[in-house]
Amino acid sequence: MNTADLSFAKLDADKLFRRKRLIGFGIPTVIAVYLVYIFFVFDIPGLAQRANFDNAVTLASDSWSHKVHVTRDNRSGEIIYAVEGERKGRYPDGERPDWVSGDEVITIDLGEGHVVRYLPDNRTEIQVPDFPLIKVQAEGRAVTSNLPDDLPSWISASSRRIGITTPEGRITLTGARTEVFNYFPGWELFWFTLDSPYFGHSLPKILFGEQLDPTRSNVAGAVSDWWNNAMWRHKDVAWAIGETILMAFLGTMGAAMIALPLAFMAAKRFSPFMILRAATRRLFDFVRGVDALIWTVVLARAFGPGPLTGTLAILITDTGTFGKIFSEALENVDSKQIEGIASTGAKPLQRYRFGVIPQVVPVLLAQILYFLESNTRSATIIGAITGGGIGLMLTQAIQTQKDWEEVAYYIVLIVVMVMFMDWFSGWLRGKLIGRKD
Amino acid sequence: MADISLSAASQNVESIQASYMAQVQRRRLYGGLTLLIFIVLMVSGFNIADARNAGGFWDGIGRVFDYPADVLSEAWEKRADLPGLMAKYFPALVETINIAAVSTLIGAIGGLLLSFLGTRGLAKWPRLIPLFRRISDIMRAVPEIVIALMLIFVMGGGPVPAMIAIAIHTAGALGKMFSEVAENADLKPVEGLASTGATWSQRMLLGVLPQVLPNYVSYTLLRFEINIRASAILGFVGAGGIGYELRNAMAWGPGRFDEAGAIFILLFATIVFFDQVSSRYRNRLTEGQGQ
Numbered sequence: 001m002n003t004a005d006l007s008f009a010k011l012d013a014d015k016l017f018r019r020k021r022l023i024g025f026g027i028p029t030v031i032a033v034y035l036v037y038i039f040f041v042f043d044i045p046g047l048a049q050r051a052n053f054d055n056a057v058t059l060a061s062d063s064w065s066h067k068v069h070v071t072r073d074n075r076s077g078e079i080i081y082a083v084e085g086e087r088k089g090r091y092p093d094g095e096r097p098d099w100v101s102g103d104e105v106i107t108i109d110l111g112e113g114h115v116v117r118y119l120p121d122n123r124t125e126i127q128v129p130d131f132p133l134i135k136v137q138a139e140g141r142a143v144t145s146n147l148p149d150d151l152p153s154w155i156s157a158s159s160r161r162i163g164i165t166t167p168e169g170r171i172t173l174t175g176a177r178t179e180v181f182n183y184f185p186g187w188e189l190f191w192f193t194l195d196s197p198y199f200g201h202s203l204p205k206i207l208f209g210e211q212l213d214p215t216r217s218n219v220a221g222a223v224s225d226w227w228n229n230a231m232w233r234h235k236d237v238a239w240a241i242g243e244t245i246l247m248a249f250l251g252t253m254g255a256a257m258i259a260l261p262l263a264f265m266a267a268k269r270f271s272p273f274m275i276l277r278a279a280t281r282r283l284f285d286f287v288r289g290v291d292a293l294i295w296t297v298v299l300a301r302a303f304g305p306g307p308l309t310g311t312l313a314i315l316i317t318d319t320g321t322f323g324k325i326f327s328e329a330l331e332n333v334d335s336k337q338i339e340g341i342a343s344t345g346a347k348p349l350q351r352y353r354f355g356v357i358p359q360v361v362p363v364l365l366a367q368i369l370y371f372l373e374s375n376t377r378s379a380t381i382i383g384a385i386t387g388g389g390i391g392l393m394l395t396q397a398i399q400t401q402k403d404w405e406e407v408a409y410y411i412v413l414i415v416v417m418v419m420f421m422d423w424f425s426g427w428l429r430g431k432l433i434g435r436k437d
Numbered sequence: 438m439a440d441i442s443l444s445a446a447s448q449n450v451e452s453i454q455a456s457y458m459a460q461v462q463r464r465r466l467y468g469g470l471t472l473l474i475f476i477v478l479m480v481s482g483f484n485i486a487d488a489r490n491a492g493g494f495w496d497g498i499g500r501v502f503d504y505p506a507d508v509l510s511e512a513w514e515k516r517a518d519l520p521g522l523m524a525k526y527f528p529a530l531v532e533t534i535n536i537a538a539v540s541t542l543i544g545a546i547g548g549l550l551l552s553f554l555g556t557r558g559l560a561k562w563p564r565l566i567p568l569f570r571r572i573s574d575i576m577r578a579v580p581e582i583v584i585a586l587m588l589i590f591v592m593g594g595g596p597v598p599a600m601i602a603i604a605i606h607t608a609g610a611l612g613k614m615f616s617e618v619a620e621n622a623d624l625k626p627v628e629g630l631a632s633t634g635a636t637w638s639q640r641m642l643l644g645v646l647p648q649v650l651p652n653y654v655s656y657t658l659l660r661f662e663i664n665i666r667a668s669a670i671l672g673f674v675g676a677g678g679i680g681y682e683l684r685n686a687m688a689w690g691p692g693r694f695d696e697a698g699a700i701f702i703l704l705f706a707t708i709v710f711f712d713q714v715s716s717r718y719r720n721r722l723t724e725g726q727g728q
Contacts, residue, residue, distance in 0.1 A: 031542065034538075034539075034542075035539070035542075038535060038539050041532075041535060042535075042539075042595070042596045042597055042600070043595070044597065047592060047595075047597055050592060050593045050595070051591060051592045051593065052591060052592075052593070053591070055590055055591050056591045059587065059590065059591065243486070243489065246482050246485060246486055247486070249478075249482060250479065250482050250483060250486060253475075253479060254479070285709065285712070288708075288712070289705050289708045289709040289712065290705055290708075291666050291669065291704065291705070291708055292666065292670070293666065293669050293670045293673060293680065293683075293704075294701055294704065294705070297683070297687065298501070298504050298505055299497075299501065301500075301503070301504040302492070302497040302498075302500040302501045302503065302504065303490055303491070303492045303493075303494065303497035304490060304491030304492035304497070305490070305491050306486070306489055306490030306491050306492075307485075307486040307489055307490060308486040308487050308489075308490035308492075308494055308497075309490060311483075311486050377578075377580045380580045380582065380583075381580055381581065381582045381670055384582055384674060385670070385673055385674070388489075388490075391580075391582065394582075394583065394586070395582075395586065395674070398586045398587070398590060401590065407587075411579075411583050414579075414580060414583060415575065415578045415579055418578040418579075418580070419574065419575075419578045422574070422577075422578065
């Protein structure tokens with residue numbers, strides 16, 4: 001190697017380094033510039049104003065706790081005790097929580113020295129530690145109180161409505177009604193509603209204790225009361241999860257069954273006609289390109305809301321995806337096996353059955369099972385659009401914006417369902433193909 | 438002597454043949470049973486889905502193309518307006534693509550970290566490998582719509598909730614795929630770097646990343662395709678972009694079908710375009726591998 005070569009090589013190396021450096025700095029710069037552009041396009045500075053952090057607090061606290069409402073109707077004087085203020089969560093007549101006492105004067109003990117008293121003639125007294133006794137009188141549509149003018153931040157007051165938020169509970173007073181919300185941790189009435197005879201009994205007592213309902217045996221009655229729980233609707237939830245899994249299963253398997261013969265038509269090795277091949281491939285591209293969202297919208301018009309619509313949307317979209325994957329797998333089969341089968345005098349159908357299918361089945365099964373899991377997630381989302389399965393229940397619960405504990409319950413169920421399907425498809429793949437990963 | 442051994446051999450052959458036939462028969466029986474169970478599951482599943490749907494399958498099947506035909510014929514009648522409408526909805530389309538791009542970018546960075554932290558041999562804290570694997574499993578299992586809806590409640594509508602939701606899911610999904618690739622990475626460069634006193638991040642960046650980058654980029658491109666679809670769908674539940682416009686356009690009903698038609702065409706063209714581009718680049722990236 002002479003000096004000219006050496007300097008040439010040096011120059012080359014320098015060029016290479018310069019290019020590497022350019023790429024090394026260029027790509028991060030492009031990404032950074034893009035992120036800055038997004039920062040302004042998505043209006044992230046304005047996000048802090050638009051975000052409602054009260055909602056976040058409600059969401060975080062309501063998802064693991066529940067409240068019991070004590071409501072006085074100021075016109076009739078009737079007092080209602082209800083979990084979450086729902087009709088289904090009402091205490092039966094003559095029963096009330098044990099932190100409420102008194103007949104003429106109803107005393108509600110919120111704990112830690114916070115006491116609310118419902119007095120006759122729609123008067124209310126609220127006792128909060130380190131604060132003078134608050135007296136409120138409801139008259140017609142207005143409320144009058146002895147509150148001072150400069151209020152602490154936990155009290156909001158106008159002539160129509162007074163709201164008091166304490167760490168122990170919340171009190172709202174209007175002309176029409178006086179309400180106290182007392183918060184407790186946990187999901188209320190998850191097992192039994194208040195009208196069930198099994199409410200408030202421990203599991204051993206239900207299993208081994210005396211018969212609580214004279215007409216039914218304890219276990220049967222408890223299971224049926226839990227299953228038909230009107231607040232948590234365990235039966236509907238189970239059906240909804242079943243529907244979602246059904247959509248994924250039917251959609252995936254149906255798509256695979258339709259795609260397999262079509263894939264033969266699209267694979268170069270098995271389809272002699274160029275036009276047929278091209279047409280099948282364009283069909284795959286088309287159904288894939290139209291996307292599950294548009295298919296869902298279109299199919300919902302024809303079939304109405306429900307699991308069938310979701311099934312068909314998954315089926316059609318995945319026919320395209322499977323068709324593409326399958327035909328690629330078919331083009332990569334080893335021709336030696338097919339020749340071997342042909343040498344025994346096998347007819348074309350037998351050649352496919354014994355020469356091709358055994359080669360591609362592991363690939364196809366792995367893909368189908370992978371899609372089964374991923375379609376469980378898609379089915380949740382499609383269900384939210386078309387109205388079917390657990391996706392619908394979740395969107396409904398979120399839209400009512402108050403049953404956050406139900407939302408949390410559904411989310412836990414969805415995550416468990418998807419993880420189960422993930423595990424199940426992996427297990428099945430291991431069993432069928434004999435390879436675990 | 439020879440007779441005896443011959444008859445023994447033929448007996449042996451017979452018994453082998455008999456047991457082989459029995460095995461074949463058993464296999465056929467199992468195969469047939471599996472097929473039967475599968476068919477029963479499919480048929481009964483279809484019937485359940487059909488019964489629980491608002492409209493039946495056989496009533497609806499004839500009407501599948503009514504709606505697309507209405508939309509397309511109206512769009513065709515007003516075809517002169519189509520370019521204008523497409524221009525009108527183009528910003529929404531760009532928003533959808535931006536959501537997908539940013540969430541893929543953030544998700545890929547998250548997935549990269551999760552994969553290095555959750556792969557044996559590469560992890561910075563080997564004891565925490567199961568923890569990082571579970572984190573990526575959970576991130577993958579949560580459907581985007583769940584996070585998106587919760588964030589919409591807190592942050593209001595717009596692209597940011599969708600972006601975060603898709604990014605979380607992408608990080609989990611890519612974390613798993615990346616770590617499968619990283620498991621096969623050659624550890625010698627890492628050892629070599631370690632012997633020069635390189636820190637963990639230097640070892641990952643200079644020792645592992647160059648080996649796995651083509652596969653990582655290929656998976657990321659595939660994810661980008663998927664995320665465009667996801668971001669369009671999330672728009673439909675209120676997260677901005679073309680999906681949101683589509684829902685509004687559909688709510689107007691007949692007479693304004695041309696707007697829905699324009700959105701359908703835009704969405705279709707976008708998905709096909711990015712599909713083709715990304716599959717071209719993916720083929721180029723993984724060329725010459727796996728042989």
